[in-house]
Amino acid sequence: MSAVCLRGITWDHSRALPPLVAASQRFEELHPGIRILWEKRSLDEFGHAGLAELSRSYDLLIIDHPMLGDAHHNHTLIDLQPLLPAEALADLESDALGQCLASYRYENCLYALPVDAAAPAASFRPDLLERKGHPVPADWKQVIELARRGLVRMPGFPADIFLNLMGMCASRGSSVASGEYLFDRAIATRCLEELRELASLMPETIYAMNPIALYETMASVDEFAYCPFAYIYSNYSRPGFAANILLFANLATLSEGTPLRTVLGGTGIAISSKCTNIEAALDFCSFVAGRHCQSHLYGMCGGQPASNAAWRDPLLNRISNNFFERTLESILTAYVRPRYAGYIALQRSAGMLIVEYLRHKVTAARTLQGLDNLYRQSLPELANESEIMP
DSSP states (O other), rough: OEEEEEEEEEETTTTTTTHHHHHHHHHHSSTTTTTEEEEOOHHHHHHSOOOOOOHHHSSEEEEEEGHHHHHHHHHHOOOOOSSSHHHHHHHHHHTTTTTTGGGETTEEEEOOOEEOOOOEEEEEHHHHHHHHOOOOBBHHHHHHHHHHOOOOOOOOHHHHHHHHHHHHHHTTTTOOOTTTBBBOOHHHHHHHHHHHHHHTOOOGGGOOOOOOHHHHHHHHHSSSOOEEEEOOOOOOOOSSSSSSOOOOEEEOOOOOOOOOBOOOEEEEEBBBBOOOOOHHHHHHHHHHSSHHHHHIIOOOOOOOBHHHHHHHHHHHHHHHTTTHHHHHHHHTTTOOOOOTTTTTHHHHHHHHHHHHHTTTOOOHHHHHHHHHHHHHSSSSSSSOTTTTOO
16 A cells, blocks of 8 residues: 655744654654655745745745745645544644644635744843843833944835834834724834834844744844844754854833834644645644644754743743743744735835835835835735735
8 A cells, every 4th residue: 555645845944844754753653654845945845935836846835924924825725624523623623823723824824833923022242241241121111222323223125124013113002903094004104213212222123034044143142132023043042053142022112111012923733725635634733733743853953832831831931042031032932924915015015115224225204105006006906816825
């Protein structure tokens, strides 16, 4: 009898591939007739390339929740809601971490099970801050003061800049992608000005940095010691992963004392609508998303689980310098991004416009007008029906 072979695709980092491979190996041992093969693509491809073509080649897709509008429109993924046993679904719901599970519900369908949780939080080199004689900033004023000393960086990739602006605006009560405007104009103007003040104290190299590049640099050279917000990676808090340990912390408050709320990231595991072995694929999805695998095999092999039990697990916290305890609040309060068909392309194009503003090439008024224009063009009723970019 020939074995069932499932092909999956994830993104390229030690947080993503190794825990899936480890979970797959154990699943194969428990299910001798099934093989699961994983491939990877870059973080940028993961965040912005379409799922429609991938769904024709892979059974299992690691996805981000803003992709759901396009996936729903293109019939790319299988609705897992009617396929999951009631007991399994109830267990997932009882172990849900913040909005991780809810973010994969769209139009009364459940298109993925969460396996990875992330949101931007602060990070720092404890040894370097101590050597320089500076505490971890607690508020925006202290962040700016530390930046004036050349010790602060943030990722400047367009999508990261856009999502950090979204988090700042949402923190101050702005609606997001509601009605005619992307953000409340007055709130967004203030947030843009604060972001530009911060960016002006950093070198141009930030615009070539996504969170991975930032963490790799901060952990390997003594160039800077603090980042106010970037999507978190527990790997850099684990001994032996990089040259220097990074610690993570709650976000500094905004200038008026408002708690800074960031934007939910993480990943879910989905089944392609082209999959011919749905039962086996569903069994694996349930296995890897279950609290036992998440708290043990997945988390121990470098993963960043989406299980509430895992984030509170004493062993996972012990091996990661309490990474999960330190960043739990950022996940629980994270804002869930829009998920309408056409949204994903907005992250990059809007981010590019914000970068131009940070580089003093356009005014805040023109930036906000441009953001609103891009937002309206991305809406489903205006989007090109042939567009498959999630």
